[in-house]
Amino acid sequence: MRNLQLLSALWKANLQSAMEYRAAFLTQVIFMMLNNLAYFMFWVLYFDKFNSVRGWTLQDMMLLFAVAATAWGIAAYFFGNFTTLSEIISLGRLDYYLSLPRPVLLHALASRSLGSGMGDLIYGVGSYFLSGYVSVDGFLRFLVGVAVGVAIFLSFLTLVQSLSFWLGNSTAISQLALSALLTFSLYPRSLFDGAAKFILLTIIPASLIGSIPAEFVKSFSWPVLLQLLASSAFLLTASTWVFYRGLRRYESGNSMQVEV
Amino acid sequence: MRSSHPNAVEALVRKIPCPSTTGLDVHSALRSGRKTETMKKYWSILTTQVVNSLAYPGDFLGRSFSIIVFMLIFAGLWRATFAAAGTESINGLTFPNMLWYLLMCEVIELGRPRVNRVISEQVKSGEVAYILSKPYNFLGYHFSHGLGDGGVRVILNLLVGIPAVWVLAGPPPPPLGWVMALTLAFGAWVLHFCMMSLIGLLAFLVEETNSFELIYQKAVFVLGGMLIPLDMFPLWLQPLAKSLPFAYMMYAPARLFVKPDLATFWQFLAVQWLWIAVLIGVLALVYQRSVRSLTVNGG
Incomplete structure (x- = not known):
C-alpha cells in the first residue's frame, strides 16, 4: 500500500513536471506516434509484396506492434529510468534514493517519466483496435500480454544494468541488451529456428514481449498463459534479488545533487 | 576519463595556428593562402576524435556487436521470405545479395554522424556563443569530429559484421562492389551530416529536436530502402523514392555493393552530389541566419 502511494506521488510529480513544458511533451507524444507509424510502413510495404511470412499477416504484425509498443510505452512513461539504471549506479546517483525510507529500486525506476x-x-492501443482482433475477451488477453511485456522489459533491463554493481560502467552491454530485446520483440518468433528460438525465450526473452503475447491475444491457451505468468514472475523476482544483492557492493558517488 | 585526453587536447590546441578570427572567417584564411594550415586544423580535430574513440576499444567493440543482432533478424526474415516465395531471386536479388545489401545499410546507419544532439545541446545551453569565438568554423569542426567518430564506427562494424554475414550467407561481393559502395557511402555520410546538422540547428526554433531525428531516421529506414530495397516497392512508389535524397543515403551504396554496374554508379553518384550541393546550400543559409539571430539576441 505504501509502495502504491509512493508510485502515485511520483507519477503525479512527473506529470506536473511534464505539464510545465506542455508543448515539448505533446511534441514528443505526437512524434513518437508518427515514428512508430513510419517504422510500421516497412511491414505495409513488405506485405504488399509478400502476402504472409510463416503464417504472419499484416493484421498479425499490427497486433504484435500493439502489444510491444503499449508495453514499452507503459514502462517508459511510468518507469522512465529503466533504460538509464546503469548510469545511475555507476555515477553514484543512488545516494539520493538510499537516503530515503522507500524501496530503492522502485523509487529509482519511477522517478523519471x-x-x-x-x-x-x-x-499501441490504437494499433490493437485497428488490428481486427478486437473483442471483450481479446482485450482482456491484450491487457495480460501488455502487463507481461512491461514486467519483462523492466526486469530484464534491471537485471542487465545491475551488472554495473560488479563491472562499474556497463552502459555498452546495457545498450546492446536493450537494442537486442527491443528489436527481436518486434519480429515473429517463427522466423527463427533452433538455437535462436531458444535464446529468444531465455537469454534475450524478446518472444515473451511481442510474439507470444500476440499469439495469446489471438487465441486463449492455458499453457501459454502459465508460461507468460511464470516467466514474468521469475524474471521480476530474479532481477529484484540481483539488484539488492548488487546494492551491497554499491560505493557512494560522494557527490552533491538535487533531485527535482 | 583517462588523463591522456586533456593532454592530447592541450597539445592539439598548441599545434593549431590561431588566426584569432571568428568561425566564419575560415574563408578569409583560405583567401590569404593558408589553405593548408586550415586543412591541418580540421585534420587534427579528426585524428583527435579517432584517438578518443579508440581510447575505449572494448566499449566501442561491444557497441558494434549490435550489428550481429540485426543481421540475425534479417537472415531469419529473408530466409523465410525466399523459402515462401520458392525462388532463388526476388527482383534480381538472391538471399546472399540481400544479406550483404542489408549489412552495408546497417554499417552506414551505425556510422552516420550524431551531430544533431551535440549541436542542439550547444544551442540550448548557450555554449554555441562561446564556441563561435573559437578559431575554427562551427560546422567544419563538427564535420571533422563526426567523420573521425563515424570512420572508426564504420571500420569496427565492418570488422564484426563481415564474418557474421559470411557465416550466414556466404562470401562477400566482388572488389568492384566495395569500391563503388564505399565511394557512395562517403557521399551518403555527407548527406546525413547535412540533415543531422539542420535538425540540430532547429534548436534555435524549438525546444525539442530529438523527435525530428526519430522521424528522419524512419524516413531513411523506409524510403531509403534500408529495411526493404526500393526494387521491391510498389511500382508507383519506386520513382518517387528514387528521386528523394534518402535513396542516396542507403539504397544507392548498398545496391551497387551487391550488383556493381558502372553506368548506374555514375548516375547515382551524380544525383547524390546534386543533393549534397542542394543540402549544403540550405545548411549554409540556415546556419548564417541562426548565427545572425544569436548575435541579435546577444548570445
Whole structure:
C-alpha cells in the first residue's frame, strides 16, 4: 500500500513536471506516434509484396506492434529510468534514493517519466483496435500480454544494468541488451529456428514481449498463459534479488545533487 | 576519463595556428593562402576524435556487436521470405545479395554522424556563443569530429559484421562492389551530416529536436530502402523514392555493393552530389541566419 502511494506521488510529480513544458511533451507524444507509424510502413510495404511470412499477416504484425509498443510505452512513461539504471549506479546517483525510507529500486525506476512513452502507449492501443482482433475477451488477453511485456522489459533491463554493481560502467552491454530485446520483440518468433528460438525465450526473452503475447491475444491457451505468468514472475523476482544483492557492493558517488 | 585526453587536447590546441578570427572567417584564411594550415586544423580535430574513440576499444567493440543482432533478424526474415516465395531471386536479388545489401545499410546507419544532439545541446545551453569565438568554423569542426567518430564506427562494424554475414550467407561481393559502395557511402555520410546538422540547428526554433531525428531516421529506414530495397516497392512508389535524397543515403551504396554496374554508379553518384550541393546550400543559409539571430539576441 505504501509502495502504491509512493508510485502515485511520483507519477503525479512527473506529470506536473511534464505539464510545465506542455508543448515539448505533446511534441514528443505526437512524434513518437508518427515514428512508430513510419517504422510500421516497412511491414505495409513488405506485405504488399509478400502476402504472409510463416503464417504472419499484416493484421498479425499490427497486433504484435500493439502489444510491444503499449508495453514499452507503459514502462517508459511510468518507469522512465529503466533504460538509464546503469548510469545511475555507476555515477553514484543512488545516494539520493538510499537516503530515503522507500524501496530503492522502485523509487529509482519511477522517478523519471519519458514523454515519448505516452506516444508509444497511444499508438499501441490504437494499433490493437485497428488490428481486427478486437473483442471483450481479446482485450482482456491484450491487457495480460501488455502487463507481461512491461514486467519483462523492466526486469530484464534491471537485471542487465545491475551488472554495473560488479563491472562499474556497463552502459555498452546495457545498450546492446536493450537494442537486442527491443528489436527481436518486434519480429515473429517463427522466423527463427533452433538455437535462436531458444535464446529468444531465455537469454534475450524478446518472444515473451511481442510474439507470444500476440499469439495469446489471438487465441486463449492455458499453457501459454502459465508460461507468460511464470516467466514474468521469475524474471521480476530474479532481477529484484540481483539488484539488492548488487546494492551491497554499491560505493557512494560522494557527490552533491538535487533531485527535482 | 583517462588523463591522456586533456593532454592530447592541450597539445592539439598548441599545434593549431590561431588566426584569432571568428568561425566564419575560415574563408578569409583560405583567401590569404593558408589553405593548408586550415586543412591541418580540421585534420587534427579528426585524428583527435579517432584517438578518443579508440581510447575505449572494448566499449566501442561491444557497441558494434549490435550489428550481429540485426543481421540475425534479417537472415531469419529473408530466409523465410525466399523459402515462401520458392525462388532463388526476388527482383534480381538472391538471399546472399540481400544479406550483404542489408549489412552495408546497417554499417552506414551505425556510422552516420550524431551531430544533431551535440549541436542542439550547444544551442540550448548557450555554449554555441562561446564556441563561435573559437578559431575554427562551427560546422567544419563538427564535420571533422563526426567523420573521425563515424570512420572508426564504420571500420569496427565492418570488422564484426563481415564474418557474421559470411557465416550466414556466404562470401562477400566482388572488389568492384566495395569500391563503388564505399565511394557512395562517403557521399551518403555527407548527406546525413547535412540533415543531422539542420535538425540540430532547429534548436534555435524549438525546444525539442530529438523527435525530428526519430522521424528522419524512419524516413531513411523506409524510403531509403534500408529495411526493404526500393526494387521491391510498389511500382508507383519506386520513382518517387528514387528521386528523394534518402535513396542516396542507403539504397544507392548498398545496391551497387551487391550488383556493381558502372553506368548506374555514375548516375547515382551524380544525383547524390546534386543533393549534397542542394543540402549544403540550405545548411549554409540556415546556419548564417541562426548565427545572425544569436548575435541579435546577444548570445
